[in-house]
Amino acid sequence: MPTLRIALAQVNPTVGDLAGNADLIRGHSRTAADRGAQLVAFPEMMLTGYPVEDLVFRESFVTASRTALDRLAADLAGDGLADTAVLVGYLDADGPPMTSADAVPGRGPRNALAVLHGGRVAARYFKHHLPNYGVFDEDRYFVSGDTLTVVRIGGVDVALTICEDLWQAGGPFAAARQAGVGLVVNVNGSPYERNKDDIRLPLVRRRAAEAGATVAYVNMYGGQDELVFDGDSMIVEADGTLLTRAPQFTEHLLLHDVALPAAAPGQPAEETGLGRDGMRVARVHVSDELPAPAGEPAVGGHAERLSDEAEVWQALVLGLRDYVNKNGFPSVVLGLSGGIDSALAAAIAVDALGPDRVTGVSMPSQYSSEHSREDAAELAKRTGLDFRVEPIQPMVDSFLANLSLSGTAVENLQARVRGVLLMALSNQEGHLVLTTGNKSELAVGYSTLYGDSVGGFNPLKDVWKTLVWKLARWRVSPAATGGGEGPIPDNSIGKPPSAELSPGQLDTDTLPDYSVLDAILIGYVDGDLGREGLIQAGHDPEVVDRVLRMVDLAEYKRRQSAPGTKISIKAFGRDRRLPITNRWRERGI
């Protein structure tokens, strides 16, 4: 059996940065080839970044992607890599780009994968299964490909597939079996979700069995708005053997020698009708034989798996870091109340950017307790972030002197004065403002619109309050600190949560205990359970009704909320699309 030295390039592209992404590809292809790789695979839509959303409707962008691909093929050859097969995801179109209202089946934009070889685009494949659920709208953007591309590389028949092709039975993997390929490459822009890595390996195994071939799975890493990609690239044999697996949340070139069955020589190079799921097969010839890889055998190894907390933490850190850096912000600023949410967000920010790029502002009011101020200061001391104190009472009083306000209006006023303060610092000094409302608060609307919700990014947007505490405890544990002092004071973790907007106020004045609340919310939001389903799950009907009503009525606040890293199966935002005007109440008709 021929042996291919495969390099899976788990790298971090940026949406729209065609030149920068092409440079990344050239650099990693160079490194891989220097280490003897004969096939280098990059992630889904590597050249354009992913997802590009409505940029697919911009003819100029489609043209730029195609032009950049041709140039890249030539540049790789110029770099001395003409003999290396480089697989690059990009945006293509096989007709005039369709506009959003002009969908014509059979033409329009394609989620495409090219094999670059010999200075040219030797083969291309168009994604067959298009995800149109959750955060994905690919039926909006792409025309489905109906042809499986099989490329002979070093005498091995290699089938090309893209992301969702792996998640559905039938289609390309079934066609690959009938085409008798030795290897299926699957390139991904597969966003992180908690526990998804536990699903991924069995899934790759299932498809490897379906194709009767080894599967090489490569995923990007990095943040793109609300999505974070975790990498987790791997190679799995037809019998389910995991040959090698990359670490999550980091750049990695996974290099591994894989023995693969040689294709029968002289197979037809033209297209063959196969009929399964209507997919045809197009065969492309690149090379019959390659010299055996030089030097020591390449062994990719098995990266250690992360604990649940470590995995979520790295997702949150990477999501924030990439949002800040890819958008060119020098620094971030956030309010520090002494409470757990802002403390956790500050710790994430410091891990993501370093203390020099993080400013924390304590903004005490007359209702802020002494321990709150101390806890904020202690956090600042432990993390080394830039710390300031800006009392809000003079500004609050100036509003109260001119308006006749009471109750909630006064509570919200304090939060909004803090919002104005943070935005003023942002405008004056160039920081990105972080907002730190957790998913539980967002769900029930326990926040002040244009107050504590002010900010360009929210690292905790998809983190339930109970998970906030869990992450905080983990971050100060020896597992995360190596035995040193953690960034978050015990007081911030241990005290009862309070918005401190009125005397002696506690979250539990308004909300159920968070352990009860989160269990209901997870069922309702993540699980689409209705009232009956929640009661059957053992929840108190009165509490269920109260919580569901709060969630339904807070939709308008969520619609104006800042983006934040998705870590769950269903994040607020594009993952969950509900009308604001909505009289449906689970209590029934």
Place this chain on the structure above:
Amino acid sequence: MPTLRIALAQVNPTVGDLAGNADLIRGHSRTAADRGAQLVAFPEMMLTGYPVEDLVFRESFVTASRTALDRLAADLAGDGLADTAVLVGYLDADGPPMTSADAVPGRGPRNALAVLHGGRVAARYFKHHLPNYGVFDEDRYFVSGDTLTVVRIGGVDVALTICEDLWQAGGPFAAARQAGVGLVVNVNGSPYERNKDDIRLPLVRRRAAEAGATVAYVNMYGGQDELVFDGDSMIVEADGTLLTRAPQFTEHLLLHDVALPAAAPGQPAEETGLGRDGMRVARVHVSDELPAPAGEPAVGGHAERLSDEAEVWQALVLGLRDYVNKNGFPSVVLGLSGGIDSALAAAIAVDALGPDRVTGVSMPSQYSSEHSREDAAELAKRTGLDFRVEPIQPMVDSFLANLSLSGTAVENLQARVRGVLLMALSNQEGHLVLTTGNKSELAVGYSTLYGDSVGGFNPLKDVWKTLVWKLARWRVSPAATGGGEGPIPDNSIGKPPSAELSPGQLDTDTLPDYSVLDAILIGYVDGDLGREGLIQAGHDPEVVDRVLRMVDLAEYKRRQSAPGTKISIKAFGRDRRLPITNRWRERGI
């Protein structure tokens, strides 16, 4: 030829209000039957409201829709309407409801239309063509139907179709021709877009010719979040003759006698394979003969067409009115600067809600000109809205005394103090805050986040600045006022636009003239033109580059903007989905 008395019920359902929508159906069915109607057709998903978005994933909601439909069928019979065929759109599922991640072709939610007759659901049809562009995500929500339902009513074969079925060639209308039907009913939730009514009639004519049958088109009216439905129901014969057409933006029961070819008696009642687009035909028998409609012939007439300005105005008024009323707000509040945007928004609000439900607040700063204050007061006098003056300088000064701010930070501070003021009034008094940034400002980010952008709804969100002026001039013209005094002072219309956040500031300090700006924006935003396309259209390259850069960089502000009525082919929001993190610049790679 038999004559059917058809009633098209152009009514206003509310999303999620199954009981209220069922009452609407019963009331209008009663009225229609009293006037002799034999077939009454209601809009798409009438029973649930439209669009219900991710509510389709809630099993409890799907079940409630089906239960409400059965109950409605029984109630109609109980109302003495057992012999009337009542066509009602609703949400169905022909298998366990799918979740967003569990799309299985052939089962899951259906965008459905039922024929209620004789106290039961006599027939049902599942929408075939699912729109998945613009604001529509129906591939996310529904499984496509593959069977055309043909119902014999009064000896006429009537084919059932839903909305998008009309917008694409082939499919149900082609199958209807082969099935030899006499009438195609097309029920709609078709959102208003400027000039769409000019497209609608030719489209209905095209499909009537394709089906070789009369087409009865019924559309809902009313607002649902960012969408407004304009009605415009009509009946068109196979040769293109427009028999009758309803007015836009109002409730209307369009009643018309239509002579239709009798079906050949004894046609097969079972399903027939037809092969065209893979659609089968299911035939259902309801009635062979009906008594001739009693009394005078019913003639629906032809509603007068609206001018472009009147049409947009009614859309904006209805969109705002329904957002406010369906969400249960008693009143609205908005800032009145004396400028044209807030003046126009106030005029829309007064037309939508009456002056007693509108509060306008003048919030002058040291940079506000005397004429601005006078123009705001004059608008209040003309419209009769509740008018208040709240100077912002004391609050602005309290921030400036405690923070060291300059330049843009000071400008934005003023806008944000105004935002806090309006939100305080909202919290204290229960008003919905209206924000009034026009589409041109939203496009280039000429606004202060959490400042003038504060609000729960924006009536001008999809109105270009040049259209703002056009609408204002129209609203004060004799055509709109009937010769009386218009609501908007001439000064507000005529003066050069200024944010008045620094001395002598004018919009043109920062932006091109709006006539130039809007032409570029319309090409870039609505038309997806790139840099080259805009330059070919005659625009100055330097201005194009500057404008495009502003649009690209303002994406983060738009992501947190208030909802507002869509009137254009591409509104900001769900219609145009772009990444925030995006290094693509039209200047090229």
